[in-house]
Amino acid sequence: MRKFLTIFTLSLLAVSCIDNDYDLSDIDTDDIGIGDENSVFTCPLMTLRVAVADIVNEQGDLDGILAEADVWLPSRLPDGAEAVDVKRLTGGDGQQAQQAYVQTLLTVLQEEIDADASDRKLEQIARQIYAEYREDFLPDYLPVDVDEAEYIAAFRTVYHQQATHDLIWENIELFAARYLTTNLRIDVRPFVLSGIDVGADVRDMIVGGDESKTSLSLFGDIATDLPVSFSAEPSFEAEVEGSDRTLFSFPSFTVFPTAEAPVEIEETSVSADALTVIFDQETRIELNMQLENYYPGRSLDLGQGITINLKVRKKGGLIFNV
Known part of the structure; x- marks a missing residue:
């Protein structure tokens, strides 16, 4: 099955996602301003679901790749090891x-x-x-x-x-x-995001404001129930002014197969311009994933995969255009 991508509806951001330190009684100017430079606004941005069929190389998808690896590997690993050290092997x-x-x-x-x-x-x-x-x-x-x-x-x-x-x-x-x-080097088919349709007012509320008094960041968590651990360095790519450009990337991190204990994705600054492109244009999300370990004794079926939850955070006041 093709990858699954859910974009959370952000049209109610102004009501549902504003932290308690925003004072809704203190509103003035021609545009509506809420909060100050010490205020923090956080809201879900998207959930990405990577299916087994989306993790591929020239040999096929992850299921087939690991099935053939099982043929060439000994049934019991040296020294009683639970995992194959794919990083060393490759x-x-x-x-x-x-x-x-x-x-x-x-x-x-x-x-x-x-x-x-x-x-x-x-x-x-x-x-x-x-x-x-x-x-x-x-x-x-x-x-x-x-x-x-x-x-x-x-x-x-x-x-x-x-x-x-x-x-x-x-x-x-x-x-x-x-x-x-x-053949244990793999890739993940990129997610193609056709913008996030929240309307211009909500977009401007998130990305607008005095950049000297506001900051934007993305963060979240990632979990997998696949029988592998892997490193990833997700990035957002888009065509800007006729050339491909990396809008934003997270630092590399390692994920272990413990779906019940997601790995935190480090909060990382993103520019207002980059986030505007993500809201308005077609964007590719690349996971840049490399296998680290493979656990042959653990099950693998087509219902398993990788789940990534991303959130956006703004520090500083919000501006509503009225």
């Missing part, structure tokens, strides 16, 4: 650390295959190779134009033959390392 901690970690995983994988008389893991690998790679995986040794059951039987036979065992393993190792080091 080179985030340097090439030397990456190579050492890959080799550790593959050593445990080979030990699992060779210790299992039922060939359960070997069959799982053979099935994946048959589905995706059989024309590239030693076609001189394994039949290509056969059904899956016949291919798996041939794969088991060739693997267990002394003359070809090492050759088959070296190629399993090659395909596993290639997938795990390159």
